Amino acid sequence: MTEHMPDDLDPTGHDLRELTDELRAGHRVVRNVRGEWVLLGHAEVVQAAVDPARFSSGVSAHLQVPNGLDGALHTEAREVLDRYLTPEALAPFEPAFRRIARDLVASLRSGAEVEAVGDLGAVFAVRAQSAWLGWPASLEQRLLDWVVANHAATRSGERPRMAAVAEDFDAIIREVLEPRRERPTDDVTSVLMADGWQGRPFSDEELVSILRNWTGGDLGSIALCVGVIAWHLALDRELTARLRSGVSDAELDAVIDEILRVDDPFTSNRRRTTCPVKVAGVEIPEGEVVKLHWTSANRDETRFGPVFDPAAHAAHNLVYGIGPHVCPGRGLATMELRVFVQEFLAGTSDFVLGADAEREVHPVGGFRRVPIVVTGRA
Template sequence: MENKSADWDPRSEAVLKDQLATYDDMRRRCPVATSRYGYTSLFRHADVMHVLMDHETYSNAVSRFPSVPNGMDPPEHTAYRRLIEPYFEPQQMEAFAPVCREVAVRLVQALPEQADVELMADFAQIFALQIQCAWLGWPVELHEPLRLWTLKNQAATLARDEAAMSAVALEFDGYIKDLLTARRNAGSAAPDDVTTRLLRDQALGRPLTDDEIVSILRNWTVGELGTIAASIGILVHYLAGHAALQQQLREQPALLPAAIDEILRIHAPLVMNRRVTTREVTLGERTLAAGTRLALIWASANRDEAVFGDPDEFRLDREPQLNLLYGAGIHVCPGAPLARLELRVVMEELLGRTRRMALLADQQPVKAFFPASGFSSLPLHIEKAENATPHG
């Protein structure tokens, strides 16, 4: 239901022209703002952090679909969270790192030696898809159906077409249930991968149901495909516009983890996340009734001058706990270690195997539409290095 007397319209042409500038303005002018779409948006770091640290007042149970564990509150959330966290432990990331490196190397090597490319379609989206399938143990034959599914999902979300979103969700469920059936039929010969491990997981004292596994994998896949591709686009765009930093990171790849988090603080790959109030609250001198739907605008909170000073100043010595790139509180992103591994490796290979990445003067990037972030198209000139720097 749309609110006609709203403080802002996140989908308006003016906002979409420059989302970050709009968020900066809203943070100063109207930090707790109603939108046309039934959400009250929070723009300040302090307000977002307050919500993240009070899960009893601000519930995560906002989705129309089962959402394990993202859309749950304690105590239900606690048990599922305990189940999924081991999948992202350091030893799991260490075991996956060589596979991640192999995918990154193959795709960087496939880029032309010296040419203009469209980075999003030619590289970022392909990497996100292939790396997610590799981590989950999904077959190569699923790459193209999942690519098309991602496009349909984005179109349905952008159009706010609930019927289309439901159809897309059912299509994804079908892919997963086919994979589960194949693994059950294979018995002890089933591949030893994340999907099979979920099928056999007994952390709840019982096997997970198919619906629970589908929900977990949907959450991981939808989040991963969109944000990893967006993050690569944002990182490369920033470095292409900052040649000195680009070269510094080539020469000092150990700085990459901090640099990646800082660039993605400046330009968030994920615009917002949702909550709903369980009681009447006051935020920014505005009283909100129980049941008020909230949009936590990460892309604004991580640029708050009260916390970061000049939001566009690139610094490698930021306090990591202030950066809300992966959230905070009990719902902090469990997949952060995987995302950090994938982004570090892909940027090491991109920088190590090129000598120059530059924006094109005659072709402008196309910004992604809300609720997406980053770029839907990123024309780029790439020059490969004669002697690639090996990593890993």
């Protein structure tokens, strides 16, 4: 059974997780006010994600490499682009990420409030992504301003505003590309500019799209993840004490993934049906937009137990998606978040939540603000 439901909330701060928990109690699939079919259950989201023939990623009118592609073209794009994100390709950047996190934590004053999403997460994400891609420090403030503007535009749901923000980001990318045409460097951006597919170099439009996917959405995602992690660690003192006592990288990664499963700030992606489909008994016609609600699916009580359990829940965790479009940046995001948490815990001996943490509003997940106060320096 389906019904219309508002999944676009007004900015009074409704917790998206509570809303989808309530909806999921009665429905696996609902239709929102935009007419999109929202898949809330784990099995339903997986069904769509692993079936690109029936659930196409060609949803946007804009070129999106690789996320808007299907079939052989998508496979070829992933083969070329995934090479930039292998453990071997990323390992050389770990020391730089660590230095960035350490310097940021060293700048915190004991007893002073700092806002984990904007002042820590976004700054760390912009610096780490710039170090990876070889982008100049002079772009930092513009990128930070862009993360804020992008969240505000997404939150507003106003298409022209979202388009304007996307254009601003494309302009930044074009400025990065321009000087490298004359004088290529040895950074990842220059290497990508010399790369190509389909037997030809990437076009400008394709380069902008690839770099937008590598940075645009993900600067914001990493920032939101840092906020969610800070919130959970501040409240779960036992878990934080265990992490401080020293755990392996693999164990820390599993804890972070489980925190993000319970409170997934990367809320959803869209598909378009290529034929009539049936999901949880609901008939969805051809040509309809379907929303894969990762945040809801990751909390589906028919799939996950009620207790925080990294080991038991890892296999079905959908924070980084599943199927052919599964996140190619998972290794990079995991490394960045691990390094950040390790350096934050190493550089502090205690921290607490400050006043007035504020949740984000759908369709942005996580928190808008997570003020924390470092009460002890290591």
